[in-house]
Amino acid sequence: MMSGVVVLAGCGDAGSATDTSGTGTVTIKDCQGKDVAVPASPRRVVTVDGYAAQAMARLGLTDRIVGTGYPAPFGADQQPFRGELEKLRVLGRTVATTEVVAAATPDLVLTGFSTFGQAPGSPSDADLETMKAKGISACLGDEKNGGPASLTSTYDFLTRLGRVFQVEERAEQVIGELRAREQAVAAKRGSDKPRVLILQDNPVAGQPLKTSGTVTIAHALIEAAGGQNAFTDVTSMHADVSPEEVLKRDPQVIWVISDYPFAKVKGDELLRQVKANPLLANTSAVKQGRVVGTSQFLVSFPTPLNLDGLEQLAAGLWAGQP
Structure with missing residues (x-):
């Protein structure tokens, strides 16, 4: 076959x-x-x-x-x-x-x-x-x-x-x-590797968060941008993780990937809600204002638009770096 x-x-x-x-x-x-x-x-x-x-x-x-x-x-x-x-x-x-x-x-x-x-x-x-x-x-x-x-x-x-x-x-x-x-993008990477949480929807109290694993283009772009996926132990495309585990791993950057059909809100509105979500308020990412948004149409599957997604992530990852 x-x-x-x-x-x-x-x-x-x-x-x-x-x-x-x-x-x-x-x-x-x-x-x-x-x-x-x-x-x-x-x-x-x-x-x-x-x-x-x-x-x-x-x-x-x-x-x-x-x-x-x-x-x-x-x-x-x-x-x-x-x-x-x-x-x-x-x-x-x-x-x-x-x-x-x-x-x-x-x-x-x-x-x-x-x-x-x-x-x-x-x-x-x-x-x-x-x-x-x-x-x-x-x-x-x-x-x-x-x-x-x-x-x-x-x-x-x-x-x-x-x-x-x-x-x-x-x-x-x-x-x-x-x-x-x-x-x-690689030439502008910093010396550290910030922990990046991929987030596909706005978290709700008492419910798991949706993230992406290592078999996704999104994971590949985090690596290319010089970061590290906060959930490298997730090997599926989509996975549910607990809010407690997210706080334990304390992401330094939150990458909001919008426009998934299962998400309750889309686009810039999803990014705005994630930034204001009290469940994420104690993460280093939110405290430092490092929450980045990208459409899933750029980063879900192999396409030339992957490089647009990479550049968007890198801009947020290394904002303020010399």
């Missing part, structure tokens, strides 16, 4: 991935390191979610997309990409379902999720086989070995798309620009 396709560090010689036999396919590795052949330069592409569509836009490939699901992330994008993306045919306000993907008769299906079928109702690997379409997904971290997420996931997704669509030079250019921004 086919799995999400992406290059992984240590999965072999990436330079040998392109098939030059004239068969019209490109062979790349899936998330388990297995070779998978996909059509070379496909013309009919469905993006299950807006995260995958953003990667296509950066490579100048929006004209290949015949439909997309979950366009909500487009609102966080910058021009001219936002304008391009908002012109795409929308197959669903949530992720594109199996039925609508099949009806679009794609040659290739893309997702920013780590596996197909991860979102309820979206096509699984078996569904793609039934509709005779290949799929490429991004991976969060070294899934083969259970390692944490890193920005390598974002860069490798773009690399594989560049090879499949035969726009390698454009992919290298985009990745180079993103890496330069990552390096610019």
Whole structure:
């Protein structure tokens, strides 16, 4: 059964991935390191979610997309990409379902999720086989070995798309620009590693807090910004933690990631409420005024917008530093 396709560090010689036999396919590795052949330069592409569509836009490939699901992330994008993306045919306000993907008769299906079928109702690997379409997904971290997420996931997704669509030079250019921004953040990091609490909703007395673990892009961005996740022992994407444990670990920075569908409030209003929440008043983060806000559309899955999220976090992490 086919799995999400992406290059992984240590999965072999990436330079040998392109098939030059004239068969019209490109062979790349899936998330388990297995070779998978996909059509070379496909013309009919469905993006299950807006995260995958953003990667296509950066490579100048929006004209290949015949439909997309979950366009909500487009609102966080910058021009001219936002304008391009908002012109795409929308197959669903949530992720594109199996039925609508099949009806679009794609040659290739893309997702920013780590596996197909991860979102309820979206096509699984078996569904793609039934509709005779290949799929490429991004991976969060070294899934083969259970390692944490890193920005390598974002860069490798773009690399594989560049090879499949035969726009390698454009992919290298985009990745180079993103890496330069990552390096610019790294150059400004302080000598300590502030403890960062990821918070996804406003805490309520008597209820657990929602945070993110090491398999998330958000965790990868904390590391890249020079901080440390206050809950490195959490390995799931989302987890509930007790207010008592939060106070015990005393985060020095609170990173409010807004716009999750389960959150009671969204955007700047969530940030305002967290800053004023008495349950967090005794943390070093609130006492020192180090509460930062970012939309989940920038930091949930591998996308070029991850670097926007990194820069927002770093600005709050090192505010006032020389």
